[in-house]
Amino acid sequence: MLLAPETIADFNQQHLDSHRRKLAYWTDEVGAAETIIEKLIAFQIAIPSWALGTGGTRFGRFGGGGEPRNLDEKIADVGLLHALNRSSGAISLHIPWDIPTDPEATRQLAAHYGLRFDAVNSNTFQDQPTGQAHSYKFGSLQHTDAAVRRQAIEHNIEVIRHGVALGSDSLTVWLSDGSCFPGQLNFRKAFDRTLDSLQQIYAALPDAWKLFVEYKAFEPNFYSMTVGDWGSSLLYATKLGPKAYTLVDLGHHLPNANIEQIVAILLHEGKLGGFHFNDSKYGDDDLTAGSIKPYQLFLIFNELVDGMDARGMDHATGLGWMIDASHNVKDPLEDLLQSVDAIQMAYAQALLVDRAALEEARETNDVVQAQELLQDAFRTDVRPLVAEANRRAGGALNPLALFRRQNVRRQLISERGLKTVATGL
Numbered sequence: 020m021l022l023a024p025e026t027i028a029d030f031n032q033q034h035l036d037s038h039r040r041k042l043a044y045w046t047d048e049v050g051a052a053e054t055i056i057e058k059l060i061a062f063q064i065a066i067p068s069w070a071l072g073t074g075g076t077r078f079g080r081f082g083g084g085g086e087p088r089n090l091d092e093k094i095a096d097v098g099l100l101h102a103l104n105r106s107s108g109a110i111s112l113h114i115p116w117d118i119p120t121d122p123e124a125t126r127q128l129a130a131h132y133g134l135r136f137d138a139v140n141s142n143t144f145q146d147q148p149t150g151q152a153h154s155y156k157f158g159s160l161q162h163t164d165a166a167v168r169r170q171a172i173e174h175n176i177e178v179i180r181h182g183v184a185l186g187s188d189s190l191t192v193w194l195s196d197g198s199c200f201p202g203q204l205n206f207r208k209a210f211d212r213t214l215d216s217l218q219q220i221y222a223a224l225p226d227a228w229k230l231f232v233e234y235k236a237f238e239p240n241f242y243s244m245t246v247g248d249w250g251s252s253l254l255y256a257t258k259l260g261p262k263a264y265t266l267v268d269l270g271h272h273l274p275n276a277n278i279e280q281i282v283a284i285l286l287h288e289g290k291l292g293g294f295h296f297n298d299s300k301y302g303d304d305d306l307t308a309g310s311i312k313p314y315q316l317f318l319i320f321n322e323l324v325d326g327m328d329a330r331g332m333d334h335a336t337g338l339g340w341m342i343d344a345s346h347n348v349k350d351p352l353e354d355l356l357q358s359v360d361a362i363q364m365a366y367a368q369a370l371l372v373d374r375a376a377l378e379e380a381r382e383t384n385d386v387v388q389a390q391e392l393l394q395d396a397f398r399t400d401v402r403p404l405v406a407e408a409n410r411r412a413g414g415a416l417n418p419l420a421l422f423r424r425q426n427v428r429r430q431l432i433s434e435r436g437l438k439t440v441a442t443g444l
């Protein structure tokens with residue numbers, strides 16, 4: 020056991036006095052503190068099974084050692100994150116990178132760490148070395164060849180079967196389909212073929228399941244993407260039916276897109292299914308959430324709290340909260356701890372916003388006051404609340420500091436070796 024509960028309790032005991040001093044401001048001054056702490060405890064973020072190693076880029080990969088060699092070790096790593104912050108209580112699998120060969124054993128192992136399975140992800144953006152008759156070079160669900168579309172549809176239905184065996188209740192479909200050059204693709208035919216293919220996948224969904232249609236502006240196609248923006252994703256999800264929703268990956272937008280406005284409208288339409296949280300400066304950089312544009316992450320949560328309350332949605336269970344990241348220069352587990360922390364802070368700050376005063380400022384066009392109300396919340400240090408939520412849930416006051424103090428990576432290297440490479444990105 021890499022992290023015994025006593026180790027966490029000892030760590031918290033050593034930091035309790037300074038924590039209590041910081042928390043005092045909150046519990047004394049801010050009436051909402053208790054509510055925010057309870058909401059943070061309930062708020063669980065799914066960890067991607069494909070982001071537990073050092074993916075690198077096409078220019079190079081600089082592994083840090085001790086990477087998980089199989090699904091069981093991946094579940095153990097997510098279990099470790101969850102033990103540290105008690106906010107990573109779910110894992111999102113990617114098939115075939117992480118096929119659960121013994122789903123019941125996998126389910127029990129996950130339950131042992133307090134984990135459930137969030138959305139399962141299909142993969143028709145790579146050709147598998149074996150067992151795949153047709154190439155996805157020119158796409159999958161859009162492909163001009165019905166046999167290729169059939170193969171991709173069958174794969175998605177198989178992924179649903181894996182998900183059912185694990186207790187998941189949603190499928191995320193991200194398509195790399197599109198074109199690299201003008202003239203290459205008949206956009207209308209590609210749309211119709213993709214819709215028809217998605218309809219066959221939709222028809223295979225169990226009753227209580229959701230289908231998340233993830234859009235992306237570019238990469239690996241660089242002229243058009245067949246599900247290229249929120250509008251096309253919304254169109255597919257609307258034409259598919261009530262179990263289909265859009266999925267917002269923060270890195271999948273063109274530069275300077277107003278993602279918080281997109282989120283507000285999709286939520287208002289009842290067609291927002293969930294998120295792939297990360298951050299980016301240029302493209303789909305898959306960087307640590309909140310590391311480049313923390314104010315944008317706050318503004319997104321501000322729209323989420325506003326819109327979910329307007330629809331009476333439960334914050335913790337109403338949407339799919341998932342991270343999608345890949346790592347080049349950071350320890351994958353440290354990076355994920357930072358992302359969960361940033362998401363918790365953005366959520367806590369959004370819960371601080373005085374919504375009645377904000378609405379009044381908006382209705383009276385008091386632009387300055389509206390900005391002041393948002394920035395007051397964003398400029399408020401909510402870290403003591405996040406730490407207290409972690410502590411009350413049995414986690415560490417400072418998960419990253421304890422991860423480092425315990426030399427977890429060195430322990431993983433001694434257990435798994437320096438050269439292990441995890442499947443995924």
Ligand code: LRH
Pocket residue numbers: 069140193233235268295303343444
């Ligand atoms: C595509 C994407 C998608 C996943 C993949 C790992 O860029 O965001 O969500 O399937 O990354």
Ligand code: MN
Pocket residue numbers: 193233268295343
């Ligand atoms: Mn994604």
